Amino acid sequence: MTNSFWREALDHIPGLFLIFRVDEKQHAHLIFANSHIRNVLGYKPEEFVLASESEGSRVQAEVEGLVDQIAEQSKNGNGGEKPVCRFHSKRAAVHDFYFAFRIFTVKSAPHPFIAVSMEPVEGGAPAADTEDSVSGQRHIGFVAESSLMQALMRKVDALADQQVHLLFRGERATGKRTLARQVLQAGILHGARGMEWNLETMPVSEQNRVVDRLCGKNIRADSLPDDDTLVLLVIEIGMLTAANQAKLLGWLRDRQDSGADTRVLATTSFLLEERMQQGEFSADLYYFLSFETLLLPPLSQRRDDLRILAEGWVRAAATVLQLGDMRVPDATMEQLLGHSWTGNFREFQEVMRRSLLSSPSGSFRLMLQEPGPPRSDDRGASSEQALKPADSDQGAHPSGKLPAGVGIGEDLLSGDVVPFDEMNRMYLQKVLRKTGDKIYGEDGAARLLGMKPTTLQSKLKKLGVR
Template structure:
């Protein structure tokens, strides 16, 4: 029989454990307050989760997490009475899988325990391979990436744990979300991705929540929304910061009540959906501006996963380029070329403001235009390294706007001031290039290349 191991630092919930055991049909081993803070034996082999009961003694729970270890892959669920986000962040930072404030989170906690029971087999498979098994599609060996993947791996057993993934454009936020879904107990159910910034504001409500026939001019038939399509699975909301305020309130209701109502409908529908959200912005700044709800931010950000930009990942750049080459060569039925020292030097010198997405575009273009079996440095169409420019080197990691500025100026210099060619090489529109140049401090879009290297007023 499966077992739960309860470390009862506090007696606040002592009447609860027998009821939980009866409800779930499991055996429970309880260590009382006198034993909880002393070195304890390892959980029995049949144990599928450790529950740290800390009602009113959250600081003692943090101490316990700092001084005790449990077997790898075994979830540690902390239950307390403090609903504050700070407590949740502190226990998760010290190795807990999740935190539940009772009684408010009682149903969520029961679901988490049930998920631990039903997902024990899947968890065992994931633990056997570690994060590398669960996130095999994400290439990299840098400490920054490994740390973030290790944190993400702790989410795998938890069916209902929502998370906020933060990273610059092109860092692989959707790839990470898909890996979390595929490695967890919802993996056989739908994974539905939607970019909140790509949908017109007048359509996004219907797209997410569905609509009834006749609810608006073109609603000739009822249509389920993406929440219904993703039922029992995962809904990935990319660019969550661009979700209109009116829909943020509806999303919060889904998170809290697990119910949606179609546009034009009067009936509420229950949905069982895990939300993974992503942003390349600082949502706290949006909250200060009044364009993002504070309560929604706290609900989504109990677990925050950060994907580092390519420029912070050291030699991962070459590993990612090689992996992309292998995949793209297969797609285009071409031999896989080796990366020459010259190509590696160019790749390392470029700041990659577009991250992996930009790297993929550059590598694929060079693969298609170079002689078969080779990767031409010239066809990468990368500007000279910022160090070669008149403004001197840029320290890394540097703010993204500085890196973008350097890349734009270097490209325009390389193209002799030709705006159309510069925009083509940067993979952006001429209009976007003009806006970037204005942002660089070039008030006049009709510039010459010398002004970009040595702006007016510099010595």
């Protein structure tokens, strides 16, 4: 049977599969990777093999790390634990894998070979699938099981190493920023200088300062040398002021004339074409950049991804909070998949956290927030939104109390409904106790809650949590 037959046959092995050849000096060389390497890490198999021999590359370092672990395991065993290795994808997302190996020989070769199979670690390496993060996802990169996302990822992989400007479009909180940052990080790993402007949270005065620092004619202290390669990420480029659009365009033209490599990655929740028609965005800048556009679909169109994210979120959160084995019932999953998710991942995070708080032990109960009509007995109450269980048609609990057996919420809200800030304060105290007051890190409170550590610290300070 031919080599092509065996290559095709090995591509049908589930998961990642690698083969190493050991030379006469006992050095292991990667000679084969099956096609699953593209689905997970974004590399073509032959591209990954070549990169493993590229001196100083991240792939080479990580492959050598795997070989070192195999050598150690073959000598001393693994102590009964599954060994774990780590690789970065082509877009610089972190992936952790359990691996198993077998050292073997064949009659036609004088030296041994090593076969390695790898499977993703559930809840392993930190990665994100939202504008910042979604606690409890698979943590093996950008979740992309739906056909729409797989098509998008193929396009991203094809464009990742090309010197073209990219525009990530889509509704708010669909993952534009996360994906753009992965491409930015990939550029940095290839030797470029990376820079990010987050205009969504940046006051205009600060926007003026950072643009002047990079593009200003009279400000040299932090200006970029003409021979440096730069990848600039602009979050919400539509919020760039007209004056700063002109400065950026002039600077990009100067860089182009000098032969310097400059790549712009941008995200937008706006239709830039409409902003151009309204005179709010420079047509000259838009056409100068000639963006390759990447459209991120809303969460409601990503059912396959949503299922994985929900299951992973519940599993990871239940583990950190020591709630035991918590599952998502089939009926609840169908309601979750059928929800509109107009707020995309931000809404998903809020609903999942609120639902976990109100779920009975061992079973996840979805709590969707829907507008509730004013009631005659609400007297001083405003028309705030009422909590309605997705698996009930009874509306909010008429007693104003949460039902019995609400898991972690029971000891927090066992009596009448308390003010919202007080509920948040008690909940955060509960989470901090479970994490040993740890905020940072993979097992810290910030990761569990799906927010930046600095954001969590601000909330703790505001609520008076020590």
